[in-house]
Amino acid sequence: xxxxxxxxxxxxxxxxxxxxxxxxxxxxxxxxxxxxxxxxxxxxxxxxxxxxxxxxxxxxxxxxxxxxxxxxxxxxxxxxxxxxxxxxxxxxxxxxxxxxxxx
Numbered sequence: 001x002x003x004x005x006x007x008x009x010x011x012x013x014x015x016x017x018x019x020x021x022x023x024x025x026x027x028x029x030x031x032x033x034x035x036x037x038x039x040x041x042x043x044x045x046x047x048x049x050x051x052x053x054x055x056x057x058x059x060x061x062x063x064x065x066x067x068x069x070x071x072x073x074x075x076x077x078x079x080x081x082x083x084x085x086x087x088x089x090x091x092x093x094x095x096x097x098x099x100x101x102x103x
Contacts, residue, residue: 012057013078022049034065034092039084063087065095 017023023046037044038061044050053059061081067074077099081087 013053013059013080016052016056017049020048020052022046034063034095036087036092037062038087041084058082060084061086063091063095065092065099067099 013023035045037046037050040050040054040060040062053062059080059082061084063079065077067077077095079087079091079095
């Protein structure tokens with residue numbers, strides 16, 4: 001089975017987040033909640049970052065979950081979709097399964 005991403009490479013998101021000093025990763029490292037932005041075209045907790053992402057990529061939805069290692073947060077699992085409303089509470093549950101399996 002092969003997979004071809006229609007979404008921009010992760011470096012694009014990192015560069016955009018650094019450029020505008022907004023984005024999900026720093027927040028998820030320090031708190032214990034998942035953050036879902038189901039449709040980046042319909043408002044976002046990161047308005048400048050979301051506008052740049054929508055303008056520069058096919059991404060329309062995002063989800064971020066903190067990555068704990070030995071009870072300390074060391075990063076975040078960031079997931080992106082080229083379709084709005086692809087992420088919901090079920091997606092969060094699946095992400096937590098992935099995060100916990102990496103301990």
